């Protein structure tokens with residue numbers, strides 16, 4: 001695939017954050033973006049890198065009405081030796097294609113998408129921040145672009161990738177979060193979109209998230225949509241429970257996003273000799289383990305925070321402390337190890353990191 005390159009003119013260059021200013025998350029984007037079009041009968045065509053720019057869309061564009069869209073989220077890491085690396089990026093594009101199949105969106109060629117990502121990151125190398133814990137966030141997105149407001153599968157699509165520097169997730173240190181367990185709302189039902197990374201799942205989560213925040217909690221813990229009995233995810237992360245000598249994470253039943261960090265935690269924990277189970281886990285079991293003193297740790301896993309320890313769970317008016325509200329040793333060890341692999345401080349025995357430039 002030959003990617004056409006139009007470089008930003010000096011007037012099109014974007015303002016860079018002054019060194020030392022907090023980057024936050026997802027607010028700053030670099031000078032360039034990757035784009036590629038699709039038309040039925042023609043396939044994907046015209047791969048190109050252009051100056052970052054707003055889109056002009058017909059008001060009838062399908063994605064704006066029926067949400068036919070899939071996306072991904074991954075990061076490029078600046079190592080101390082000046083090199084830039086990606087972490088398991090192929091898994092992101094494989095997941096993008098699984099999400100695409102569920103949304104009737106044409107798949108992209110994984111090797112070409114990876115090459116587009118590498119070329120964009122290489123071009124934006126100066127945008128990869130180097131302060132500890134920072135990274136270049138990469139957001140691939142596929143949207144349905146046919147303009148026609150009847151509910152149907154679009155015949156046209158746009159695949160684009162934007163990138164921007166993001167700050168350290170834990171600038172004040174690695175601290176546990178308080179979680180509200182919602183029975184009122186659910187995120188996804190079997191047969192729905194839960195295992196796809198698509199905008200509807202995030203729209204479905206906003207009200208529950210807002211209500212939990214109004215009550216002073218950081219995130220929502222989602223239960224299954226049928227019985228409101230089994231644990232599914234926490235916020236936009238997968239979830240792990242360390243009970244006795246078993247590390248348990250909900251099995252992938254179609255309603256849960258198959259996280260790349262989740263997969264990495266399972267691999268690493270098994271290699272460390274831990275018993276790791278992917279199975280259904282009921283809230284009843286979790287609460288019983290808290291009462292019996294066998295619940296050692298709870299933590300979320302995801303690209304944004306890597307590991308986010310849970311300090312408190314609120315359910316039906318009761319609050320339950322996990323590990324006395326402190327970061328547990330397993331969460332800390334996994335966090336240090338995975339961050340170590342991503343930033344090059346720890347030797348990667350798995351071939352998970354890939355040098356870009």
Ligand SMILES: Cc1ncc(COP(=O)(O)O)c(C=O)c1O
Nearest residue numbers: 236237238257259260261302303
């Ligand atoms: C709903 C949801 N679950 C889990 C995850 C964690 O997935 P990953 O580890 O691939 O970032 C994410 C983040 O992408 C998410 O949005």
